[in-house]
Amino acid sequence: DVKVTQSSRYLVKRTGEKVFLECVQDMDHENMFWYRQDPGLGLRLIYFSYDVKMKEKGDIPEGYSVSREKKERFSLILESASTNQTSMYLCAWAGLNQPQHFGDGTRLSIL
Amino acid sequence: GQQVMQIPQYQHVQEGEDFTTYCNSSTTLSNIQWYKQRPGGHPVFLIQLVKSGEVKKQKRLTFQFGEAKKNSSLHITATQTTDVGTYFCARGGSGGSYIPTFGRGTSLIVHP
Numbered sequence: 001d002v003k004v005t006q007s008s009r010y011l012v013k014r015t016g017e018k019v020f021l022e023c024v025q026d027m028d029h030e031n032m033f034w035y036r037q038d039p040g041l042g043l044r045l046i047y048f049s050y051d052v053k054m055k056e057k058g059d060i061p062e063g064y065s066v067s068r069e070k071k072e073r074f075s076l077i078l079e080s081a082s083t084n085q086t087s088m089y090l091c092a093w094a095g096l097n098q099p100q101h102f103g104d105g106t107r108l109s110i111l
Numbered sequence: 112g113q114q115v116m117q118i119p120q121y122q123h124v125q126e127g128e129d130f131t132t133y134c135n136s137s138t139t140l141s142n143i144q145w146y147k148q149r150p151g152g153h154p155v156f157l158i159q160l161v162k163s164g165e166v167k168k169q170k171r172l173t174f175q176f177g178e179a180k181k182n183s184s185l186h187i188t189a190t191q192t193t194d195v196g197t198y199f200c201a202r203g204g205s206g207g208s209y210i211p212t213f214g215r216g217t218s219l220i221v222h223p
Contacts, residue, residue: 033210040120042199042215043154058210090153097203099144099156100211 004103006091012109019078021106023091031095032074034058034066037088037105049074081110115140115202117214125222130187132217134200142203143176143183144211149196157185159203190221 007022025032033048045058047066055066063085067075078085086109092100116135124130134143142161146154158167160176160183167174173186187194197218201211
């Protein structure tokens with residue numbers, strides 16, 4: 001099975017900090033995704049990438065950017081963290097029209 | 112994006128009772144995926160349905176895809192405490208898109 005590894009399970013940062021969330025997959029898959037999950041709102045897509053240096057906005061990209069310099073690594077960046085970005089962040093990969101495979105998630109708190 | 116509506120949002124059952132969650136769309140679905148997320152965990156893929164009227168079973172779980180491909184259901188027979196979690200449906204990508212759209216999930220609470 002392909003493994004998706006997120007760098008941190010829990011992270012606490014301060015308002016205004018630049019925050020990096022890292023996601024690494026151990027196979028050669030092109031398609032990677034970043035979601036945030038909030039109670040009652042389900043999973044919302046922030047950004048996705050279908051190849052190195054390629055990125056597309058999802059449903060809620062505001063306040064976020066991404067980086068895909070290598071195929072196995074997809075990073076989510078909070079340029080200037082705000083309290084409303086406190087959430088659970090999930091990284092995933094998927095083949096074309098195939099199910100999503102998620103990492104363990106990063107629970108991020110912005111104080 | 113095109114939405115999938117999932118009901119109910121929460122469901123409390125006594126252990127041994129049955130449970131059903133429903134997923135509805137106003138447009139035809141190319142496929143539907145179901146996921147389970149245990150408390151503190153991440154969503155895990157359960158099954159994908161593609162054909163109109165399709166029914167698939169996994170032990171006590173029965174998944175159905177409507178004849179019109181606009182709705183789907185997940186039914187659990189005789190719930191157990193291990194069934195606790197949130198169940199999500201997701202409409203699969205279509206027209207060359209691989210971007211799924213997730214429902215908001217149904218949280219199942221099983222009382223022993």
